[in-house]
Amino acid sequence: MTQPFTIATWNINSVRLRRGLVERFLAEHAPDILCLQEIKCQDDQFPAKAFARAGYEHVALHGQKAYHGVATLSKIPFSSVERRDFCGLGDARHVECTVDVNGSRIRVHNFYVPAGGDEPDPAINPKFAHKLKFLDEMRAITTETGAHDAALLVGDLNIAPLENDVWSHRQLLKVVSHTPVETETLEELRREAGWADLMRHHVPGDQKLFTWWSYRARDWAASNRGRRLDHIWGSEALRGALTSMNVLTEARGWEKPSDHVPVVARFAP
DNA sequence: ATGACGATCCCAGATCGA
Numbered sequence: 001m002t003q004p005f006t007i008a009t010w011n012i013n014s015v016r017l018r019r020g021l022v023e024r025f026l027a028e029h030a031p032d033i034l035c036l037q038e039i040k041c042q043d044d045q046f047p048a049k050a051f052a053r054a055g056y057e058h059v060a061l062h063g064q065k066a067y068h069g070v071a072t073l074s075k076i077p078f079s080s081v082e083r084r085d086f087c088g089l090g091d092a093r094h095v096e097c098t099v100d101v102n103g104s105r106i107r108v109h110n111f112y113v114p115a116g117g118d119e120p121d122p123a124i125n126p127k128f129a130h131k132l133k134f135l136d137e138m139r140a141i142t143t144e145t146g147a148h149d150a151a152l153l154v155g156d157l158n159i160a161p162l163e164n165d166v167w168s169h170r171q172l173l174k175v176v177s178h179t180p181v182e183t184e185t186l187e188e189l190r191r192e193a194g195w196a197d198l199m200r201h202h203v204p205g206d207q208k209l210f211t212w213w214s215y216r217a218r219d220w221a222a223s224n225r226g227r228r229l230d231h232i233w234g235s236e237a238l239r240g241a242l243t244s245m246n247v248l249t250e251a252r253g254w255e256k257p258s259d260h261v262p263v264v265a266r267f268a269p
Numbered sequence: 270a271t272g273a274c275g276a277t278c279c280c281a282g283a284t285c286g287a
């Protein structure tokens with residue numbers, strides 16, 4: 001690469017309600033690509049014109065009514081776009097695009113992994129069974145593209161894999177998002193496909209790192225009971241080019257915030 | 270640790286998030 005390249009991921013929890021926050025983020029941080037999750041709208045309701053005015057003329061959409069939905073906004077034209085269905089449910093949880101940056105093609109997967117419900121037992125909780133099945137299918141498709149290409153996999157993976165990805169490892173071991181079956185499966189599929197956990201390349205595993213804080217805390221900052229549910233993974237080709245990683249914690253304090261904050265990664269030539 | 274919150278939708282209470 002001869003030019004820097006930046007990518008961001010953000011679970012926006014309704015893009016129509018928080019269009020202004022997205023515009024603010026784009027104006028202040030200007031990533032080349034922004035991957036949104038939980039847009040909670042159909043494709044024809046997505047505020048594409050507003051983002052085009054902000055310089056993001058290209059959008060790869062996979063929306064649905066009321067739930068889930070992902071969108072990838074870009075300043076750079078896409079050379080291809082694909083939307084994959086998982087578990088045969090017709091949920092909008094993935095969109096993949098490729099962009100050409102300085103003569104090399106980068107593949108960008110944008111994921112919204114199922115939350116998994118309350119009870120971490122697939123035998124009694126169909127939502128947890130769905131989450132585990134989703135991870136199995138994710139393993140299969142990302143293995144195709146992870147190791148050898150210039151590729152990124154970002155999004156709300158709804159799993160906090162490391163001990164310091166949650167406010168209390170011990171207290172969350174039986175809480176969905178941090179149970180051993182989830183954390184081990186995610187780490188295994190990541191390594192198997194050759195993805196590097198780029199956030200943890202920048203912030204070592206002995207430090208707490210969160211991207212989500214519950215709406216239900218009286219004071220999210222004071223209690224700081226967060227989790228790292230949002231991720232930026234990169235193939236070997238991009239791992240060495242990472243120059244900075246910024247978790248925009250202050251966005252959790254913006255007016256009418258999402259419960260997730262943006263994460264921005266920058267790559268140098 | 271669950272949930273005191275918040276979003277969605279035939280508009281209001283059920284369902285989902287994590």
